[in-house]
Amino acid sequence: MPESPLSDLAGRTVVVTRASHQASSLATALREHGATVVVAPAIAVVPPLDGGQPLDDALLRLEQYSWVAFTSSNAVAATFARADRRGVRRRFARIRTAAVGPSTAARVEAEINRPVTLVPERHDAAGLAGAFPEPRADDWCFVPQSAQARPELVDGLRARGWNVDAVSAYRIVTPTLSDHLVADVSGADAVVFASPSAVRGHMSQIGSDAVTGQVVCIGSTTAAACAEADLRVAAVAARPTDDGLVEAVVAAAHR
Incomplete structure (x- = not known):
C-alpha cells in the first residue's frame, strides 16, 4: 500500500x-x-549592541526615504516593534516597500495592511538589489537589517547609484x-x-x-x-x- x-x-x-x-x-x-x-x-534574536538609537533616528526621519527594504522577517518584526515604541508606524503609509521573498513580504503586508511594492523573482539579497528601479538623484533606501548582515543588498544598491541608509535592527547570537x-x-x-x-x-x-x-x-x-x-x-x-x-x-x- x-x-x-x-x-x-x-x-x-x-x-x-x-x-x-x-x-x-x-x-x-x-x-x-x-x-x-x-x-x-x-x-536567537536580540537587540543590537548600539541600543537601537540609529534605528530610532532613521524611523524619525522616515519621510526622507523613497523605499524601505527588508531581507528577513526578523528585520520586519524588530523595525515595526521599534516604530510602535516611538509612535511612528503611520509614517510607513506612503513609503514604498521591498521584501526579499514571499515569507518576508507576507510579514510586511501584515504590518502595513497593503501589498509590498517589490518582491524579486530571485529570492536573495543580490536579486532584490537587481530588481530595484533606477534611482533618482534624491532617492534614498532605508535598510534595517541584522548586525551581521551580508553586504550584497547594500553594496548592490549603491553600485546602481542608490543612496542607502543601513542600520542594525537586531543581532544574532x-x-x-x-x-x-x-x-x-x-x-x-x-x-x-x-x-x-x-x-x-x-x-x-x-x-x-x-x-x-x-x-x-x-x-x-x-x-x-x-x-x-x-x-x-x-x-x-x-x-x-x-x-x-x-x-x-x-x-x-x-x-
Whole structure:
C-alpha cells in the first residue's frame, strides 16, 4: 500500500534550527507529515549592541526615504516593534516597500495592511538589489537589517547609484544546547536550515562532524553557507516557505 502523504516522513527525525519564536509552524508542518521533530534553535534574536538609537533616528526621519527594504522577517518584526515604541508606524503609509521573498513580504503586508511594492523573482539579497528601479538623484533606501548582515543588498544598491541608509535592527547570537538536545540532534535523519546564521550557529553548537543526517536548505544563500562549512546539501527548497521546506525534506528522504 502506498505511503500516505501525511506519513511520508514517518520514522524519521528532523532537526529544526530556527530561532525558538519562529520554529513552531515548520515543526508542526513536519509533524503533520509523520516526522519526529527536534527543535534545536541555532540562533536567537536580540537587540543590537548600539541600543537601537540609529534605528530610532532613521524611523524619525522616515519621510526622507523613497523605499524601505527588508531581507528577513526578523528585520520586519524588530523595525515595526521599534516604530510602535516611538509612535511612528503611520509614517510607513506612503513609503514604498521591498521584501526579499514571499515569507518576508507576507510579514510586511501584515504590518502595513497593503501589498509590498517589490518582491524579486530571485529570492536573495543580490536579486532584490537587481530588481530595484533606477534611482533618482534624491532617492534614498532605508535598510534595517541584522548586525551581521551580508553586504550584497547594500553594496548592490549603491553600485546602481542608490543612496542607502543601513542600520542594525537586531543581532544574532547562538544559544547553548543541553547535552541531551545535542545527542538528539546528532542522531537525526535530517537538519533544516533557514538562514546562513543558523548554519554557523549549528556548527558552533555541535561541530560539523556531528551532522550525519541530510541537510536541507531554504535557498541558495543558505546552501552556500553550508558549502562553506563543508556540509553536503541534500535538497534546497523550491520556494522559501514552510511548505517548500517540507517538500524538500520529503524529496530528500525518498531520493
